[in-house]
Amino acid sequence: MIYIVRINNKEYEVEVERGRANIIKATEITQSVDAPSAPQPTASATERAAVTAPATNAKVVAAPMPGTILDIKATPGKKVNKGEVLLILEAMKMENEIVAPEDGMVAQVFVTKGATVTTGDSLISIQ
Numbered sequence: 072m073i074y075i076v077r078i079n080n081k082e083y084e085v086e087v088e089r090g091r092a093n094i095i096k097a098t099e100i101t102q103s104v105d106a107p108s109a110p111q112p113t114a115s116a117t118e119r120a121a122v123t124a125p126a127t128n129a130k131v132v133a134a135p136m137p138g139t140i141l142d143i144k145a146t147p148g149k150k151v152n153k154g155e156v157l158l159i160l161e162a163m164k165m166e167n168e169i170v171a172p173e174d175g176m177v178a179q180v181f182v183t184k185g186a187t188v189t190t191g192d193s194l195i196s197i198q
Contacts (some may be wrong), residue, residue: 078179091186129178129196132169134188138162143184145177145195157195160188171197
């Protein structure tokens with residue numbers, strides 16, 4: 072099933088299949104009083120990874136390679152230190168630790184255990 076989820080003025084089209092959720096596309100929501108609402112262009116996975124939330128200045132941690140999420144060590148609201156393991160990504164039968172790029176607090180976790188991700192997909196945001 073495909074769902075539209077709105078978070079921090081962004082719409083995410085999420086496909087859920089057998090307990091796994093994958094972000095299909097992300098769209099920036101802009102509202103103008105004078106102009107009718109028009110669909111916004113879809114961001115690619117690489118652009119999604121580079122985007123930071125304007126209100127919270129959150130840094131998005133992106134998948135460095137395609138693989139499957141084996142374990143998620145971080146939860147929203149948890150304080151993390153630079154280099155701390157956020158999640159485990161399995162790629163080519165190897166377990167890769169995805170670590171925090173900086174000190175901060177986990178704002179959002181975009182993936183679930185068992186989800187398949189591609190290079191550049193958003194995994195976690197840290198503010």
